[in-house]
Amino acid sequence: KVTTVAATDITFTDMSTIGQGAISKYEWELGDPLNSKSSAKNPFFEYPTDTGKYIITQTITSDMGCESVHIDTLTINPDITVFVPNAFTPNKYGPERNNRFYVTAEGFLGFEIYIFNRWGEKVYYSTDINEGWDGQFKGDFAQQDVYTYVVNVTSFSGKQYSFYGTVTLLR
Structure with missing residues (x-):
């Protein structure tokens, strides 16, 4: 899925579900040139430029050790x-x-x-x-x-x- 926005400051919202157990760990790779990461459930990140494509990877882990990975492309267009x-x-x-x-x-x-x-x-x-x-x-x-x-x-x-x-x- 591709998401297109016009702002560089983004709050990601976790909408994950996992088959067994409860989610115990969040890992976000935010796709920027500095390879920024977050372990927050709903991380906030400000991208360094007003345009670009970023591959966002979210990995969640359950308290039973099950993992789920979700990958999306975030496209940031110019503000105007x-x-x-x-x-x-x-x-x-x-x-x-x-x-x-x-x-x-x-x-x-x-x-x-x-x-x-x-x-x-x-x-x-x-x-x-x-x-x-x-x-x-x-x-x-x-x-x-x-x-x-x-x-x-x-x-x-x-x-x-x-x-x-x-x-x-x-x-």
């Missing part, structure tokens, strides 16, 4: 994923899906975007990731140019991320 395109064409000549400047993200609670022209004027602001900038400023078509964006995202874990870059508006 964000994609910001570098150009868009808000006109009838380019592909329709490219008529607005959209940021796409997964794993977030909060979002805001600021777009500035070369003179530092704010030409667009939104907290709605589905809105997208239509390439207009003060009711008129913004000129073909390179614009600076600031994207702020709050992940499910409450962590704040900021992304900065440029987008080219093509007409």
Whole structure:
């Protein structure tokens, strides 16, 4: 079984049953590069990076000496994923899906975007990731140019991320 999560601090929950006797010993191999182990029933572990695949091995032993081994793969994905395109064409000549400047993200609670022209004027602001900038400023078509964006995202874990870059508006 593969379990995928977005956090690096994990509490494992034992759900073991054993055929004969009572469980008397727990051994967890947590699959990290340091070969960390635990003898707790429900161990807590913080993995060193925000992405990776880890093979988790749990061995339980009964008071009668019976052993049971369970192996799972834990996949830790990034806290969030964000994609910001570098150009868009808000006109009838380019592909329709490219008529607005959209940021796409997964794993977030909060979002805001600021777009500035070369003179530092704010030409667009939104907290709605589905809105997208239509390439207009003060009711008129913004000129073909390179614009600076600031994207702020709050992940499910409450962590704040900021992304900065440029987008080219093509007409």
